[in-house]
Amino acid sequence: MLLLFIAASCLCACRGGPATQPATDAGRWIAAEPISELNLLGVDMADQRNGFAVGDIGLMNGAVLRTSDSGRTWQPVSRTDEILAAVDFVSITRGWVAGYAGRIQRTDDGGLSWKVQRIEHKNEIINSIFFLDHERGWAVGSGGLLLATNNGGEYWEVITTGRAEDLWSVTFITPSRGLIAGEEGLILLTENGGRDWIPQASHTAGALYGLAASNDYALVAGENGSILRTDDFKTWTAVESGTTESLNGVSLGGEECWAVGSKGTTMGSTDKGKTWKRASAAVSGDLISVSISAPASAVAVGRHGAVQYLRSE
Amino acid sequence: MKHSGIVGMLVTKFRSAIAAVLLVLAVSCPLDAHHMVLRFNLEEMTVTADRVFLGRCVGVEETQEMIAQGPLPITRYTFEVERAIKGRLPRLLRFSQLGHPTKPASGKTREITVHGRAVTADTFIHGMSEYQIGDRALLFLIPNYLGGKVTYPVGMDQGAFTVSRMPSGKELVRNGINNLDLFTARYNGTSMKSEDARVVHPDREVVVEPRGLSAASQAITSKRGALPLEQFIELVERINAAHGGIGGVVVERQ
Numbered sequence: 001m002l003l004l005f006i007a008a009s010c011l012c013a014c015r016g017g018p019a020t021q022p023a024t025d026a027g028r029w030i031a032a033e034p035i036s037e038l039n040l041l042g043v044d045m046a047d048q049r050n051g052f053a054v055g056d057i058g059l060m061n062g063a064v065l066r067t068s069d070s071g072r073t074w075q076p077v078s079r080t081d082e083i084l085a086a087v088d089f090v091s092i093t094r095g096w097v098a099g100y101a102g103r104i105q106r107t108d109d110g111g112l113s114w115k116v117q118r119i120e121h122k123n124e125i126i127n128s129i130f131f132l133d134h135e136r137g138w139a140v141g142s143g144g145l146l147l148a149t150n151n152g153g154e155y156w157e158v159i160t161t162g163r164a165e166d167l168w169s170v171t172f173i174t175p176s177r178g179l180i181a182g183e184e185g186l187i188l189l190t191e192n193g194g195r196d197w198i199p200q201a202s203h204t205a206g207a208l209y210g211l212a213a214s215n216d217y218a219l220v221a222g223e224n225g226s227i228l229r230t231d232d233f234k235t236w237t238a239v240e241s242g243t244t245e246s247l248n249g250v251s252l253g254g255e256e257c258w259a260v261g262s263k264g265t266t267m268g269s270t271d272k273g274k275t276w277k278r279a280s281a282a283v284s285g286d287l288i289s290v291s292i293s294a295p296a297s298a299v300a301v302g303r304h305g306a307v308q309y310l311r312s313e
Numbered sequence: 314m315k316h317s318g319i320v321g322m323l324v325t326k327f328r329s330a331i332a333a334v335l336l337v338l339a340v341s342c343p344l345d346a347h348h349m350v351l352r353f354n355l356e357e358m359t360v361t362a363d364r365v366f367l368g369r370c371v372g373v374e375e376t377q378e379m380i381a382q383g384p385l386p387i388t389r390y391t392f393e394v395e396r397a398i399k400g401r402l403p404r405l406l407r408f409s410q411l412g413h414p415t416k417p418a419s420g421k422t423r424e425i426t427v428h429g430r431a432v433t434a435d436t437f438i439h440g441m442s443e444y445q446i447g448d449r450a451l452l453f454l455i456p457n458y459l460g461g462k463v464t465y466p467v468g469m470d471q472g473a474f475t476v477s478r479m480p481s482g483k484e485l486v487r488n489g490i491n492n493l494d495l496f497t498a499r500y501n502g503t504s505m506k507s508e509d510a511r512v513v514h515p516d517r518e519v520v521v522e523p524r525g526l527s528a529a530s531q532a533i534t535s536k537r538g539a540l541p542l543e544q545f546i547e548l549v550e551r552i553n554a555a556h557g558g559i560g561g562v563v564v565e566r567q
């Protein structure tokens with residue numbers, strides 16, 4: 001079955017398409033051929049050339065795909081027994097995936113083999129996983145689910161958040177400072193390594209799906225095109241995004257930021273998220289996740305196998 | 314009437330051999346294998362179901378029943394119907410699904426588990442939804458098949474939505490795949506084609522036909538994850554009406 005899947009998927013492995021679009025300040029998004037009917041729910045670039053995407057293949061199965069050419073082409077590397085929604089790599093060899101059954105798996109060989117580190121848990125949905133380094137990681141999901149590890153995922157502790165909302169994204173800036181974004185405008189901040197999480201005023205009731213942070217600023221993005229930013233990780237201010245479409249993912253690198261969402265919406269910023277400009281859509285389907293790997297180099301993925309990659313001018 | 318999933322395909326095409334095939338499916342399906350189950354959007358799900366209701370599970374009985382040519386494991390569920398959305402339903406609705414539900418894992422080394430739950434190889438059907446007493450759910454059931462003896466939610470787990478309540482009191486629904494593709498799955502042809510669509514248009518700029526829908530119900534089509542119960546029901550009622558369906562009715566006797 002796995003061989004059949006790989007063979008079939010290889011036939012669908014995308015090639016850089018001709019659908020070039022007008023450039024923004026930070027580059028030009030190019031549509032890749034859709035990867036079959038896969039819904040791609042997460043992407044993470046380990047470096048400028050190598051990255052991984054995860055999604056679903058059918059009702060109950062998931063897939064991991066790898067690119068070695070900055071998102072132009074993708075090859076399936078693994079199939080799982082659950083839909084995958086979360087992926088994070090700390091190097092081109094070590095990474096984790098998780099999804100709709102609470103299971104977490106790690107690879108140490110670039111996706112060729114996977115070790116189950118946390119078994120399936122019925123009704124647990126993991127939406128996001130983030131590792132600060134090779135040892136310290138967190139995962140969040142439905143109904144306030146928060147998991148943490150300090151030994152590379154060998155053991156995952158369930159952290160009580162006291163929240164019932166779905167948590168959509170987690171990131172850490174330092175070992176002590178981390179953020180979570182979730183439903184109903186939820187933003188949580190920890191300053192003690194995840195032991196305590198303090199709700200922050202977001203002034204929105206909409207879901208916040210995407211989250212990205214660096215040492216000196218952070219962004220969240222969500223329903224109705226909302227984008228909020230902060231410089232001190234405590235005071236969040238809504239900025240004009242230029243769209244009312246739902247934004248599902250956001251990524252930043254230096255001063256460059258990208259947010260992606262429904263109907264191929266792609267918004268870019270080159271001033272740390274203070275102002276945003278629309279990039280002409282390279283794909284028409286919903287984009288779910290985006291990952292910046294280097295200046296003017298990024299990949300976004302979404303429903304029905306939608307993939308677009310950013311190329312510098 | 315077509316059924317979703319491999320069980321339905323087998324029923325339609327191989328009625329004479331159904332008992333044997335179902336037995337094989339039920340008792341020898343490898344645990345790491347998965348049925349080929351079609352993805353449904355909400356409109357096709359609503360049209361495919363003959364009963365849609367919100368209710369609470371009040372009874373679970375595992376048993377066997379003579380179906381076609383042999384005994385098959387089935388589970389009889391009883392739901393107290395709180396709200397009928399499609400179909401004439403008794404206050405206490407009883408229906409049966411093939412297979413037996415999973416059990417809490419004991420942690421023993423030789424135990425077979427799926428999604429962290431213990432299963433018995435000869436009575437387990439992967440992807441079949443299951444309910445425990447007290448569970449509140451919104452179910453889309455296909456017409457009974459195999460002599461009217463069994464049913465299951467449209468698309469297996471897809472047509473079974475569990476209800477949860479937020480601290481604010483807002484109620485949410487979510488199916489086994491986190492509501493994935495409810496408004497984006499293309500029509501699979503089980504009950505209808507894309508040209509027959511009235512409300513959900515995955516390939517159009519406006520995904521949901523706004524006529525007759527509140528702004529709040531239109532808005533849920535761009536949400537991810539759990540969806541607000543009231544708006545979800547409004548949307549299902551709108552879809553049902555758009556296809557000439559009569560609103561659900563709770564009757565005292567079936």
